Amino acid sequence: MVDARFEDVAGESPLYLGAQEPDDVPVISALVQDAVFPAGEMSYLPRRRRFAVLVNRFRWEDREAAERDRRPYERVQSVLAIDGVLAVKSQGFDRHDKDLVLSVLALEFEPGEDGGGRLVLVLAGDGALALEVEALDVTLKDVTKPYEAPSGRVPDHRD
Known part of the structure; x- marks a missing residue:
């Protein structure tokens, strides 16, 4: 069995973005807002100095098109x-x-000294992950094709 590829969706391209300057972080933050993942999908490789997590992110960049075309959120x-x-x-x-x-x-x-600092993943329920980094080097890469959001709704934080 072969996993579905993002390229199989006509007219779509996977996101592949990086952040190496503090001003880049809000863009990545907006795209991963409301992403969900099991804790088991986190991986820290100290020898490689790499932290990675596989997330299921809401496609905020497609929200308006989904509403306009009356199709499911993804x-x-x-x-x-x-x-x-x-x-x-x-x-x-x-x-x-x-x-x-x-x-x-x-x-x-x-930001800290000499380009380093602390990158914080703020999580729902007062949780957080704090990563001490020697330099800001973040990537976000889509690795599957989009799928219909199970809830069928846009994430909402109004309580």
Whole structure:
């Protein structure tokens, strides 16, 4: 069996974006807002200084077209990878609970000295992942074709 490819969707291209400057981070943050993933999809490779997570992200960039064309909202699996990671810390959840589903609220960068700093994945429910980085080096890459959002709705944070 072969996985579906993003290129199989006519007229669509997968996202493949990078952030190497603090001003780039809000773009990546907006695209991963409301992405969900099981804790078991996180991987930190200290020797390679790489943290990666496979997320199911809402396709915010397609929202208006879906509404205009009266078609379902979509999600897509994407890899969020951060290179140059020196340490990873978590709070507000048990990262050893591989089945725990986490939801991304935002990605924030707190600059430090010499281009390094702290990249924080703010999670729903007061959770967070803090990655100490030697330099800002983030990539977001779609790795599957889009699929219909199971909820059928746009994520909503009004309570």
